[in-house]
Amino acid sequence: MTRIAILDHDRCQPKKCNYLCIEYCPGVRMGEDTIIINEKTKKPIISEELCSGCGICTNRCPFNAISIINLPEALEDPVHRYGENMFELFGLPVISQGDVVGLIGPNGIGKSTISRILSGELKPNLGDYENPPGWDEIINFFRGSQLQEYFKKLSTGKLKTVHKPQLIDLIPEYVEGRVDELLTRADERGKLDFVIETLELEPILKRDIKKLSGGELQSIAIAAAALRDADFYYFDEPTSWLDVKQRLNVVKVIRSLQEDGKAVMVIEHDLAALDALSDYVHVLYGKPGAYGVVSKRRGVRVGINAYIKGFLREENVRFRKSEIQFKIKPPTPEEEGETLTEYSNLTKSYNGFQLNVEEGKIYLKEIVTAFGPNGIGKTTFAKILAGVEKPDKGKVKKKLKVAYKPQYLKSDFKGTVREFLHLKAQGYGTKIFKSEIARPFSLEELEDKRVEELSGGELQRLAIATTLSMDADLYVFDEPTAFLDVEQRLMAAKAMRKIIENKDSSAIIIDHDIIFLDYISDRAMVFHGTPSIEGYATSPTELRKAMNSFLSQVGITFRRDKETRRPRVNKLNSFLDRKQKEIGEYYYLKSE
Known part of the structure; x- marks a missing residue:
């Protein structure tokens, strides 16, 4: 059986534990070099050949920094490994001209590594990180597959790739000028007018790139990538910060590349968007941060359903204990139990924008979702309920204790996640916190990391968990699914539901992921109007009725x-x- 050992260097703190892993290792006690000390980093090095898989080091490590994993026997040689006791990737997706191929799997499973390898940013080392192979050996490794010809062309510079990165918030740091100037420079395919019209970019063409919002930066990044002329295109999470209509516009632009005979790969966590974007999908499974495996290529419907079920029939691999279940909910009665709060017609105006909200009620133990275009007033409404903003007209009739998770998160806290939770999270360290919050959001694996160094998904998990820990009547979450993978989104939904019901409270959730909204909603509010000019919000109503109203507008x-x-x-x-x-x-x- 193939066994790998993974050491999380960020969590490993030998100065505090004095190498308990070495002290208790049976192999070391028998005189073998099963675990030794790296002279440069002073971190332990675990020999995968000598390790017996007893698990004592993983149980003794006080920082949960060690993972010993028995790999499935069917796995062949790795495509890439980052280093000793570090992440390992098995397999690559099948890329072909005229197709859009989607990748689906949890964060930390290797999706971005795949895009970097196929776009030429990272040369695969076939698991030999000490003596990386040359192109001839890499090409020979993929003999008999479509990837053999792919890497031949990539190695000789005969294949041009375009990669739309995940971290679009970094764009203003290295791109200057106006939007129209950037897009004109990028237009190598003569599709400028089509892309501007489809993505509805006309209102921001004269804007400076450094002054764009997250959603606007995402649209510009997609536009610039689609305008360039290449053989293969890679889009890493193209729908983050976009509303439902914008996501469907992105589908049209990416699909236009496929119609022109281009090969496209998309990494996406919004299952509805991935379904609309892709012809085929590869499911990625394994253990996040340790190893990832690329499944066989499947049709988009079959592949997404296999992911939802957590079982790959052809590979005979189960990667989740139970399947994700979607239920069709009966219409919610107009009077649903005890009223938590109600509000009159609300009006709020600022900077040339006016929001008008229809009067409504929020019931105890219910989750109300709010959806509509960006720039239409959803966040403003959330801030009014949270007491952050005051309406010009109308009022919330009952004063509530509100816990609010904002849309944009800051990571400027100078300290570790553990220190942050001690200061910000109520009940931190109690059994209830551990079982209902820390475990669902996997906070233990983050505690020794510095907050300012967290990824977008890690920061989002921390923010949701901290908000849920607060004692409140109403919890308001603004775009909680941003940067979370499918598993994490549904985990967050379950945790929100359980805590809100246990605390006899309620929640309002603003989001754009239709599948997440369908999964978590009791009732819903629809926002419509003209973005940045005038917005209207309906009162909370039955989900299906609200969705019909919203989707008819889109x-x-x-x-x-x-x-x-x-x-x-x-x-x-x-x-x-x-x-x-x-x-x-x-x-x-x-x-x-």
């Missing part, structure tokens, strides 16, 4: 997958799309 329809019951986007002008629009059933048919 002009798209959804159906239920017959096997998993998850929402799926209908292709524009397809028979089902036309049929549902005719009868006004934009979300799904009642018979489903």
Whole structure:
């Protein structure tokens, strides 16, 4: 059996534990060099050849820095390994011209590593990090597959790739000038007018790139990538910070590359967007931060359903204990139990924008979701409920204790996650905190990291967990799914539901992920109007009714997958799309 040992260098603190892993290792006690000390880093090095897999070092390590993993026997040689006792990747996706291939899997499983390898930013070492192979050996490794020809062209510079990165917030640091200047320079395919029109970029063309919002930067990054002329295109999380309509616009732009015979790969956590974007998908499984495996290529519906079920039939691999279940909820009665709070018609104006909110009620133990375009007032409404902003007209009739997680998160805290939680999280260290918050959000693996060094997904988990720990009547979460993978989104939904019901409180969640909204909503509010000018918000109503109203404005329809019951986007002008629009059933048919 192949065994790998992973050491989390950020969590390993030998000065505090005095090498307990070495002290208790049976191999070391027998005189073997199973674990030795790296003279440069002073961190332990675990020999995978000598390790017996007893697990004593993992149990004794006080910082949970060691993982000893028995790999599935079917795994072949690795494609890449970052170093000794570090992450290992097995397999690469099949890329072909005229297809959009999607990657689906948890964060830390190797998706970004794959995009870096295929875009030429990272040369695969085939597991030999000490003596990396040359191109001839790499090309020979992939003989008999489509990737052999791919790496031949990549190695000789005959293959041009374009990579839309995940961290779009870094763009202003290395790109200067106005939006129209950037896009004009990038337009190598003569598609400038099409991209501007499809992504609705006209209002921001004269803006300075350094003054764009997160959603605007995302749209510009996608536009610039799609305008360049290349053989292969890689889009890493293209829908973050975009609203539902913008996500469908992105689908049109990326699909246009496929229609022109280009090869495209997309990494995406929004299952509805991934479904609409991709022809095929590869499921990635393994252990985040330790190893990742690329499954066989599957049709998009079959692949996403396999991911939801947590079982790959052809490989005979189960990577999740239970499948994710989607349920069709009955309509919510107009009067649903005890009222937590109610508010009159609200009006708020500033900087040329006006928000008008229809009066409504929020009931105890319910989760109300809010969706609509960006720049339409959703965050402003959340701030009014949270007491951060005061309305010009109207009022929230009952004063509430509100816990608020903002849309944009700051990571400027000077200290570790443990220190942050001691200061900010209520009940930190109690059994309830550990079971209901720390465990679902995997906070223990973050405690020794510095807050300012956390990734977007780690910071989001910390922010949601801290908000949930607070004693409040109403919890307000502004875009909690940003940077979270599919598993983490559904984990967050379950944790929110459990805590809100246990505390006899309620929640309002603002988000754009249709599948997440479908999974967590009791009732919903629809925001509409003209972004940045005027916004209108309906009172909370039954989810299906709200979705029908919202989707009719966007002009798209959804159906239920017959096997998993998850929402799926209908292709524009397809028979089902036309049929549902005719009868006004934009979300799904009642018979489903």
